[in-house]
Amino acid sequence: MSENTTGKSVDRRSFLRGSAVFAAALGLTVAPALAAQEPKKEEPKPAPKDPFEDDKSKGEKKLIDSEGREYRVCPQCAYNMYKQGRMWVCENCGYSYVE
Numbered sequence: 001m002s003e004n005t006t007g008k009s010v011d012r013r014s015f016l017r018g019s020a021v022f023a024a025a026l027g028l029t030v031a032p033a034l035a036a037q038e039p040k041k042e043e044p045k046p047a048p049k050d051p052f053e054d055d056k057s058k059g060e061k062k063l064i065d066s067e068g069r070e071y072r073v074c075p076q077c078a079y080n081m082y083k084q085g086r087m088w089v090c091e092n093c094g095y096s097y098v099e
Contacts, residue, residue: 065080069082070082070083072088074090074092074093074095075095076090076093076095077090077092077093077095079091079092079093080092081095081097083099086098086099087099
């Protein structure tokens with residue numbers, strides 16, 4: 001039934017050769033379409049943000065501890081941070097930030 005229905009015999013070699021020709025023709029039609037696509041443009045990364053900038057812009061009053069020293073709340077552990085020179089340092093976890 002499957003031997004010679006159309007007059008041509010299709011053996012394994014001719015089937016594979018036809019499949020290769022078909023795949024090559026398909027590849028030639030798809031390759032220019034893929035090459036025409038523009039590459040995605042990377043957006044520039046924003047500059048690092050000051051984690052305490054919001055406090056400055058809101059004009060909030062300074063936090064003062066019982067000894068009269070100014071402090072901030074640590075973003076890592078929510079403990080007090082004290083200023084040492086230009087750097088704010090957390091007493092608990094050691095997180096530091098240069099102002």
